[in-house]
Amino acid sequence: MKIGIVDTTFSRIDMGGIAIDELKNYAGVRYIRRTVPGIKDIPVEAKKLIEEERCDIVLTLGWVGKAEKDALSYIALSVGKIMAELMTNKHIIDVTVHEDEAEDERKLLEIAENRIRKHVRNAVDMIRNPERLVREAGKGKRQGFEDIGPILR
Amino acid sequence: MKIGIVDTTFSRIDMGGIAIDELKNYAGVRYIRRTVPGIKDIPVEAKKLIEEERCDIVLTLGWVGKAEKDALSYIALSVGKIMAELMTNKHIIDVTVHEDEAEDERKLLEIAENRIRKHVRNAVDMIRNPERLVREAGKGKRQGFEDIGPILR
Amino acid sequence: MKIGIVDTTFSRIDMGGIAIDELKNYAGVRYIRRTVPGIKDIPVEAKKLIEEERCDIVLTLGWVGKAEKDALSYIALSVGKIMAELMTNKHIIDVTVHEDEAEDERKLLEIAENRIRKHVRNAVDMIRNPERLVREAGKGKRQGFEDIGPILR
Amino acid sequence: MKIGIVDTTFSRIDMGGIAIDELKNYAGVRYIRRTVPGIKDIPVEAKKLIEEERCDIVLTLGWVGKAEKDALSYIALSVGKIMAELMTNKHIIDVTVHEDEAEDERKLLEIAENRIRKHVRNAVDMIRNPERLVREAGKGKRQGFEDIGPILR
Amino acid sequence: MKIGIVDTTFSRIDMGGIAIDELKNYAGVRYIRRTVPGIKDIPVEAKKLIEEERCDIVLTLGWVGKAEKDALSYIALSVGKIMAELMTNKHIIDVTVHEDEAEDERKLLEIAENRIRKHVRNAVDMIRNPERLVREAGKGKRQGFEDIGPILR
Numbered sequence: 001m002k003i004g005i006v007d008t009t010f011s012r013i014d015m016g017g018i019a020i021d022e023l024k025n026y027a028g029v030r031y032i033r034r035t036v037p038g039i040k041d042i043p044v045e046a047k048k049l050i051e052e053e054r055c056d057i058v059l060t061l062g063w064v065g066k067a068e069k070d071a072l073s074y075i076a077l078s079v080g081k082i083m084a085e086l087m088t089n090k091h092i093i094d095v096t097v098h099e100d101e102a103e104d105e106r107k108l109l110e111i112a113e114n115r116i117r118k119h120v121r122n123a124v125d126m127i128r129n130p131e132r133l134v135r136e137a138g139k140g141k142r143q144g145f146e147d148i149g150p151i152l153r
Numbered sequence: 154m155k156i157g158i159v160d161t162t163f164s165r166i167d168m169g170g171i172a173i174d175e176l177k178n179y180a181g182v183r184y185i186r187r188t189v190p191g192i193k194d195i196p197v198e199a200k201k202l203i204e205e206e207r208c209d210i211v212l213t214l215g216w217v218g219k220a221e222k223d224a225l226s227y228i229a230l231s232v233g234k235i236m237a238e239l240m241t242n243k244h245i246i247d248v249t250v251h252e253d254e255a256e257d258e259r260k261l262l263e264i265a266e267n268r269i270r271k272h273v274r275n276a277v278d279m280i281r282n283p284e285r286l287v288r289e290a291g292k293g294k295r296q297g298f299e300d301i302g303p304i305l306r
Numbered sequence: 307m308k309i310g311i312v313d314t315t316f317s318r319i320d321m322g323g324i325a326i327d328e329l330k331n332y333a334g335v336r337y338i339r340r341t342v343p344g345i346k347d348i349p350v351e352a353k354k355l356i357e358e359e360r361c362d363i364v365l366t367l368g369w370v371g372k373a374e375k376d377a378l379s380y381i382a383l384s385v386g387k388i389m390a391e392l393m394t395n396k397h398i399i400d401v402t403v404h405e406d407e408a409e410d411e412r413k414l415l416e417i418a419e420n421r422i423r424k425h426v427r428n429a430v431d432m433i434r435n436p437e438r439l440v441r442e443a444g445k446g447k448r449q450g451f452e453d454i455g456p457i458l459r
Numbered sequence: 460m461k462i463g464i465v466d467t468t469f470s471r472i473d474m475g476g477i478a479i480d481e482l483k484n485y486a487g488v489r490y491i492r493r494t495v496p497g498i499k500d501i502p503v504e505a506k507k508l509i510e511e512e513r514c515d516i517v518l519t520l521g522w523v524g525k526a527e528k529d530a531l532s533y534i535a536l537s538v539g540k541i542m543a544e545l546m547t548n549k550h551i552i553d554v555t556v557h558e559d560e561a562e563d564e565r566k567l568l569e570i571a572e573n574r575i576r577k578h579v580r581n582a583v584d585m586i587r588n589p590e591r592l593v594r595e596a597g598k599g600k601r602q603g604f605e606d607i608g609p610i611l612r
Numbered sequence: 613m614k615i616g617i618v619d620t621t622f623s624r625i626d627m628g629g630i631a632i633d634e635l636k637n638y639a640g641v642r643y644i645r646r647t648v649p650g651i652k653d654i655p656v657e658a659k660k661l662i663e664e665e666r667c668d669i670v671l672t673l674g675w676v677g678k679a680e681k682d683a684l685s686y687i688a689l690s691v692g693k694i695m696a697e698l699m700t701n702k703h704i705i706d707v708t709v710h711e712d713e714a715e716d717e718r719k720l721l722e723i724a725e726n727r728i729r730k731h732v733r734n735a736v737d738m739i740r741n742p743e744r745l746v747r748e749a750g751k752g753k754r755q756g757f758e759d760i761g762p763i764l765r
Contacts, residue, residue, distance in 0.1 A: 007749050009734075012763045014750030035745040037734050037753070040690060040706060044697035051701065069710060071225065072683065076690035078193060078229035084698055085197035086237055089204065094193060098222060105763045122162075122190050133188040137160050138167030141190070151165045151258045224378065231346060231382035238350035239390055242357065247346060251375060275315075275343050286341040290313050291320030294343070304318045304411045377531065384499060384535035391503035392543055395510065400499060404528060428468075428496050439494040443466050444473030447496070457471045457564045530684065537652060537688035544656035545696055548663065553652060557681060581621075581649045592647040596619050597626030600649070610624045610717045 001127050002030045004049030004058035010038040011063035013112045015095070019059055022120040029124055039064060039096070040073050043080030050088045057123050061116065062096040074098075093123045101144070115144035154280050155183045157202030157211035163191040164216035165258075166265045168248070172212055175273040182277055192217060192249070193226050196233030203241045210276050214269065215249045227251075246276045254297070268297035307433050308336045310355030310364035316344040317369035318411075319418045321401070325365055328426040335430055345370065345402070346379050349386030356394045363429050367422065368402045380404075399429045407450070421450035460586050461489045463508030463517035469497040470522035472571045474554070478518055481579040488583055498523060498555070499532050502539030509547045516582050520575065521555045533557075552582045560603070574603035613739050614642045616661030616670035622650040623675035625724045627707070631671055634732040641736060651676060651708070652685050655692030662700045669735050673728065674708045686710075705735045713756070727756035 003023070007016035016033050023031055032053050034045050039062040046058040062077060064070050074096065081094050095116055102108045122143075125132045140148040156176070160169035169186050176184055185206050187198050192215040199211040215230060217223050227249065234245050248269055255261045275296075278285045293301040309329070313322035322339050329337055338359050340351050345368040352364040368383060370376050380402065387400050401421055408414045428449075431438045446454040462482070466475035475492050482490055491512050493504050498521040505517040521536060523529050533555065540553050554575055561567045581602075584591045599607040615635070619628035628645050635643055644665050646657050651674040658670040674689060676682050686708065693704050707728055714720045734755075737744045752760040 009745055009748040009751055009753040011750045012752040012760065014762070016746075016749050033746060034742065035749040036703070036738070037705065037731070037745070037755070040694060041703060043694050044701065044703060047698055048701055068683075069686065071221075072687050073690060074222065075225050075228060075687060076694055078226060079232055079691055080694035080698065082193060082196050082229055082233035083236065083695065086200055086233065086240060087698060089197065089201055091189070091194060091197060093190065109763055109765065119190070126189070130187065133162055133190070134169075134186060136162040137169050137188040138164045139162055140165040141162040143190070148165060150167070151262055153262065224374075227375065228378050228381060231379060232385055235346060235349050235382055235386035236389065239353055239386065239393060242350065242354055244342070244347060244350060246343065249375075272343070279342070283340065286315055286343070287322075287339060289315040290322050290341040291317045292315055293318040294315040296343070301318065303320070304415055306415065377527075380528065381531050381534060384532060385538055388499060388502050388535055388539035389542065392506055392539065392546060395503065395507055397495070397500060397503060399496065425496070432495070436493065439468055439496070440475075440492060442468040443475050443494040444470045445468055446471040447468040449496070454471065456473070457568055459568065530680075533681065534684050534687060537685060538691055541652060541655050541688055541692035542695065545659055545692065545699060548656065548660055550648070550653060550656060552649065578649070585648070589646065592621055592649070593628075593645060595621040596628050596647040597623045598621055599624040600621040602649070607624065609626070610721055612721065 001028065002032065002055050003123060004046065004053065004055035005031055005033040005061065006042050006045045006049065006058060007035055007061040008038050008042070008063060009035060011061065013063070013109060015061035015063070015112060015116055018113055018116045019061060019120050022117045026124050039077045042077060043084045046081065046092045047084040047088060050090045056127050057090060058092045059119060059123050060092055060094050062094065064096055064098045066100050091126055093119050095119045111144040118143040154181065155185065155208050156276060157199060157206065157208035158184055158186040158214065159195050159198045159202065159211060160188050160214040161191050161195070161216060162188060164214065166216070166262060168214035168216070168265060168269055171266055171269045172214060172273050175270045179277050192230045195230060196237045199234065199245045200237040200241060203243045209280050210243060211245045212272060212276050213245055213247050215247065217249055217251045219253050244279055246272050248272045264297040271296040307334065308338065308361050309429060310352060310359065310361035311337055311339040311367065312348050312351045312355065312364060313341055313367040314344050314348070314369060315341060317367070319369070319403070319415060321367035321369070321418060321422055324419055324422045325367060325426050328423045332430050345383045348383060349390045352387065352398045353390040353394060356396045362433050363396060364398045365425060365429050366398055366400050368400065370402055370404045372406050397432055399425050401425045417450040424449040460487065461491065461514050462582060463505060463512065463514035464490055464492040464520065465501050465504045465508065465517060466494050466520040467497050467501070467522060468494060470520070472522070472568060474520035474522070474571060474575055477572055477575045478520060478579050481576045485583050498536045501536060502543045505540065505551045506543040506547060509549045515586050516549060517551045518578060518582050519551055519553050521553065523555055523557045525559050550585055552578050554578045554602070570603040577602040613640065614644065614667050615735060616658060616665065616667035617643055617645040617673065618654050618657045618661065618670060619647055619673040620650050620654070620675060621647060623673070625675070625721060627673035627675070627724060627728055630725055630728045631673060631732050634729045638736050651689045654689060655696045658693065658704045659696040659700060662702045668739050669702060670704045671731060671735050672704055672706050674706065676708055676710045678712050703738055705731050707731045723756040730755040
């Protein structure tokens with residue numbers, strides 16, 4: 001299994017580094033890492049990793065600023081990520097941290113780390129152990145925060 | 154007839170489970186279920202079920218949070234679902250529950266269950282009995298709530 | 307000439323029925339009608355009518371609710387309709403009624419009927435008599451309401 | 460050189476007529492004109508002119524109303540125009556007049572005429588004399604209004 | 613290595629000229645420059661430079677006005693840029709200056725110059741020295757302003 005990792009120089013946290021650290025827990029998962037300037041550069045890099053480097057899945061790690069135009073770029077990233085998936089029939093797991101999710105830098109770091117590590121596990125399991133995700137369907141899983149849990153009947 | 158079902162671990166309700174329960178009312182409809190992390194991962198999984206698993210139609214079951222960025226993800230999901238349909242010439246029936254549709258968790262569960270069961274019937278009939286939908290054209294059908302009914306002349 | 311008609315069970319008016327009634331005024335225009343649940347299901351059905359049923363043009367008849375998420379679905383429908391056209395090089399004439407166009411149900415019915423009948427004529431003429439549209443270029447034509455007319459020099 | 464012109468019956472000004480009048484100033488430029496109902500019908504007509512009528516470039520002439528849903532249609536038009544260009548590798552120069560650009564009808568006419576004539580020149584030069592555009596790079600050119608001019612160092 | 617440069621006549625700054633000046637610092641990088649009217653004309657020109665002129669990467673230089681419709685055009689540009697990348701598997705580095713980023717013309721010029729020069733370096737390094745970007749991953753790099761820097765643990 002080979003996983004692609006794309007992060008940005010715009011991010012204020014070494015998101016790719018955290019992802020690679022988490023990957024050490026998985027035997028036999030190879031990775032290839034690429035860094036681009038910002039989130040709008042992510043979709044094509046993810047597609048290149050799938051088509052030119054034969055990755056089975058890609059983890060994209062983006063950081064979104066607080067400005068109005070950053071929200072617009074986030075729409076473009078989201079549509080682009082999905083188009084890249086539809087053109088390749090491979091999953092691209094998008095991990096985005098929005099700078100306005102927390103006031104405090106320490107808290108932002110905590111959110112990013114939690115979100116990245118959980119999504120690394122999601123990405124690996126989507127290839128190796130998709131049944132784990134089926135078992136967790138509807139369980140109110142959250143990345144970046146504590147799971148909220150299911151609504152109980 | 155084979156139907157694909159895609160739900161998420163983000164959802165707070167086991168949406169895929171409800172869909173499968175409803176499917177028991179239909180003889181000879183096989184299904185294949187997949188679970189992905191969140192709504193932006195849905196379109197490519199639906200396309201894979203059509204192209205790699207030969208599903209005739211796919212039911213996608215999403216849960217949208219209350220935040221602004223969740224609304225942006227919903228646009229991306231909607232455009233992606235339609236692109237996946239246009240690339241395959243197959244229908245993907247999108248069942249989305251928006252967390253702000255009800256204040257009360259019990260009510261949310263009720264909306265989700267009603268919407269999923271009705272759309273399972275829509276999906277099966279779109280393949281087996283499309284004339285039923287033609288007969289109900291303009292009848293103000295609603296999923297998740299009571300039908301509102303047609304405007305009478 | 308063969309025209310496709312797609313409407314929805316969500317609509318509160320039998321939009322397809324009105325379109326078919328109007329089509330009786332045109333000799334030799336065959337039609338094929340399909341009904342889908344809601345507006346996001348329209349684009350692929352229109353594409354299928356063009357590619358699988360050899361329609362020359364398709365009339366899509368949608369009904370948009372008042373909620374915020376209905377506006378988001380309308381964007382997805384609009385982008386999807388255009389993508390379906392670009393993939394087939396055929397026109398898809400989109401007739402949408404927005405529930406907030408009138409307070410009164412009777413008025414809404416009037417808008418829908420007027421808009422559908424005028425666009426049926428547009429669709430037929432785009433295939434049979436495109437010169438009529440050229441003659442009406444810039445004339446401030448409106449569907450659903452009275453024409454507003456051109457700005458006079 | 461052959462230029463395509465697409466306008467609408469929705470427009471309150473004969474935009475195609477103005478474009479054709481301006482084209483008389485250019486020897487040897489042939490044109491083909493098509494009229495569609497509204498702006499969402501423009502992208503596929505532009506693509507058809509390129510692919511079926513072998514136009515080198517297309518000028519699309521749209522009129523956008525004041526309502527919220529008109530803004531949504533404008534996004535769809537804009538994305539569709541760009542997709543049509545990407546699918547054909549030809550330019551489609553979009554000339555849109557927004558009804559809220561001026562209160563006064565006479566002023567609106569003035570804006571439309573100025574914008575159309577300038578963009579006809581742009582379209583012709585993009586094929587015949589692209590160096591003129593390079594010379595005007597960063598010069599704060601405006602269509603519909605006076606040029607605003609460059610920021611001087 | 614060959615880089616494409618696309619700028620606009622709408623811009624109030626000779627953005628292409630600044631990019632070419634910066635390129636002089638790089639031996640052996642050839643360039644080809646094109647100018648289009650406005651930002652919605654950029655994506656297809658970038659794609660043409662990649663496909664018809666064999667550029668390895670393209671730098672697009674846009675200027676966005678203050679009006680609401682300019683924001684809508686920016687979404688269209690962003691989605692179009694990403695689609696052009698996905699269709700070619702090449703990067704298009706988008707350098708956009710938003711007129712509302714500064715009140716003062718001198719400040720706007722400073723932002724534009726800083727942003728263009730830094731992104732020229734990014735574009736060259738993405739082809740020649742991608743390891744530089746990996747080393748700067750998560751470093752809070754900004755173009756147009758001072759780098760904000762990483763969040764320290």
